[in-house]
Amino acid sequence: MTPHRCKAQIIADILITCQGTGASKTYIIRQVNLNLKTVDPYLDLLTKRGILEVIQKEFVIYKTTANGEQVLKSFMAISEIFS
Numbered sequence: 001m002t003p004h005r006c007k008a009q010i011i012a013d014i015l016i017t018c019q020g021t022g023a024s025k026t027y028i029i030r031q032v033n034l035n036l037k038t039v040d041p042y043l044d045l046l047t048k049r050g051i052l053e054v055i056q057k058e059f060v061i062y063k064t065t066a067n068g069e070q071v072l073k074s075f076m077a078i079s080e081i082f083s
């Protein structure tokens with residue numbers, strides 16, 4: 001059995017998944033191993049805080065913002081210290 005991830009790790013995984021051109025909700029669910037019920041609160045939190053941006057195209061795309069890149073960098077630095 002795999003250990004549970006903390007919320008910070010899930011957020012980091014979402015931010016990594018949404019880097020570059022961004023990702024759809026379905027892609028995030030698959031890549032980060034979440035379900036529809038658990039992904040929505042994270043996406044809401046991250047978009048409200050300006051860490052993810054929502055891009056309207058054929059379907060909604062979530063993209064990591066510059067602020068999100070800084071959050072991810074900080075998380076990675078802290079993770080490295082404690083690993």
